Amino acid sequence: MKIVIAPDSFKGSVSAVEAALAIERGILKAFPDFETVCLPIGDGGEGTLDTLVAATNGHTKAVRVTGPLGQQIDAEYGILGDNKTCVIEMATASGLALVPEGQLNPLKATTYGTGELIRHAFDSGYTSFILALGGSATNDGGVGMLQALGLKVLDENGNEIGQGGGELGKVHTIDVSDLNPRIRTSTFLIASDVENPLIGPNGASYVFGPQKGANLDIVKKLDTNLSHWGDCVEKVTGVRLHELKGAGAAGGIGGAFQAFFPSNMRRGIDVVIEHTGFRKTLNGADLVITGEGQVDFQTASGKTPMGVAQTAQSHDIPTIILAGSVGAGVDVLYQYGIVSVNSIINRPMTLNEAMENAEKLIEFAAEQVVRSYFNDHKMQQGKVVHYNEN
Structure with missing residues (x-):
C-alpha cells in the first residue's frame, strides 16, 4: 500500500x-x-517558500530588509531547483508573525520589505517570480512594495507619503518614471487563495483588517483610503482595482501586482501542486x-x-x-x-x-x-x- x-x-x-x-x-x-x-504542501500563504524550495531541491537567500513596522529584520527568498525561478513569500518580510504582540497596526504597517526582496532578486539576475501573498500584517495597497521599487507616491505638496494604510488618503500624484524597469522584462505568478476585491464589505479592509489590529473605525478609514488609492491607480494605469478579483489579497498588494506588474494570479494551492510535482x-x-x-x-x-x-x-x-x-x-x-x-x-x-x-x-x-x-x-x-x- x-x-x-x-x-x-x-x-x-x-x-x-x-x-x-x-x-x-x-x-x-x-x-x-x-x-x-x-x-508537505502550502496554499500560497506562510510556508509556501519552504514547501517549494524543499520539493525542488532549491535554496534560499537571506536579505536584510524593512519589517512591517519599519524595523530592520532578516528575511529571505527562495530559488527553486531550476535555478531560475524566484519565490517571494511576503510573510517573511511583511508578515503578521513579525509584529510583536499588542503592536499590530495596519495604519502603519508597510510592504516596503517585500519590495526590497524583489529588488534584491532583480539585482541577482532573476526574472521569473512566484509571489506568495498570505499572512501579511499590512493594508497599504502594496504602496510600500512599489516605493521600494522606485515608484514615487506623492502628496499634494510633492512629498513622498509615509508608510502604511493610514497614508493612502494623502496620495495626489503617482510617478512611474523611476519604477524599476526590470519589472517589465520579468514574469510574475501570483499565488493566493484570496479572491476578495480591493474595497467594500468583501474587500481587504473589512474582511482582513480586524485580524491585523483594526477596529471598526480604522477599518472604515482603511477602506476609504484604499478606494482613493484605487482611483489614483486607475488614472495612471487604466486598471480599476476597486472590484477586481484578487485585488484585496494581502491588504491590497494583490491589486498593486495586477496594476503595475506583468502578472498572472492563480489559486495558491494550484501553483504549489504544479511546482512540487504532486x-x-x-x-x-x-x-x-x-x-x-x-x-x-x-x-x-x-x-x-x-x-x-x-x-x-x-x-x-x-x-x-x-x-x-x-x-x-x-x-x-x-x-x-x-x-x-x-x-x-x-x-x-x-x-x-x-x-x-x-x-x-x-x-x-x-x-x-x-x-x-x-x-x-x-x-x-x-x-x-x-x-x-x-
Whole structure:
C-alpha cells in the first residue's frame, strides 16, 4: 500500500514538514510495511517558500530588509531547483508573525520589505517570480512594495507619503518614471487563495483588517483610503482595482501586482501542486492524507486540503483530512473525494496544550485513521488481508 502525505502547517504549532513526518510515524506504527511519500504542501500563504524550495531541491537567500513596522529584520527568498525561478513569500518580510504582540497596526504597517526582496532578486539576475501573498500584517495597497521599487507616491505638496494604510488618503500624484524597469522584462505568478476585491464589505479592509489590529473605525478609514488609492491607480494605469478579483489579497498588494506588474494570479494551492510535482507523486497511491490547523466551510475555497483532495480525486484516490479543529460546514468537502475529516484532539485540553503536543496528537490520529480506514477497506472488499502490524 502506498500513502501520500501532503499536509499544510498547523499554524502556531508545527510546520508542514513536521506535520508530514508525524503523520508518517503514525502510519508506519500501524503498518510498517506500507510505502509512504511525504510532500508537505502550502496554499500560497506562510510556508509556501519552504514547501517549494524543499520539493525542488532549491535554496534560499537571506536579505536584510524593512519589517512591517519599519524595523530592520532578516528575511529571505527562495530559488527553486531550476535555478531560475524566484519565490517571494511576503510573510517573511511583511508578515503578521513579525509584529510583536499588542503592536499590530495596519495604519502603519508597510510592504516596503517585500519590495526590497524583489529588488534584491532583480539585482541577482532573476526574472521569473512566484509571489506568495498570505499572512501579511499590512493594508497599504502594496504602496510600500512599489516605493521600494522606485515608484514615487506623492502628496499634494510633492512629498513622498509615509508608510502604511493610514497614508493612502494623502496620495495626489503617482510617478512611474523611476519604477524599476526590470519589472517589465520579468514574469510574475501570483499565488493566493484570496479572491476578495480591493474595497467594500468583501474587500481587504473589512474582511482582513480586524485580524491585523483594526477596529471598526480604522477599518472604515482603511477602506476609504484604499478606494482613493484605487482611483489614483486607475488614472495612471487604466486598471480599476476597486472590484477586481484578487485585488484585496494581502491588504491590497494583490491589486498593486495586477496594476503595475506583468502578472498572472492563480489559486495558491494550484501553483504549489504544479511546482512540487504532486500529480506525479500520486502514481500508484492508494490513499492521500492531508491536513491543517483549522478545517471548516472556508476550506472549500481553495485551502490546502481542498486542493490536495481535488487533485487526488482526479486520480481516483481517496483523501483523509486531519485537523487541529473541525468547524461548521465540512459536509461540503465530501463531494471532492474526501473520506473523512478528523480532529487530532483526543481528550479535553486547552489550546496551549494542543499546540504544545501537536506532533504527538497528529501522530496518534494518523495511526488511528489508517487502522480504521484499511480495516474498513478490507471488510468492503469482502476479503481478509493480513497487514504486518505492530
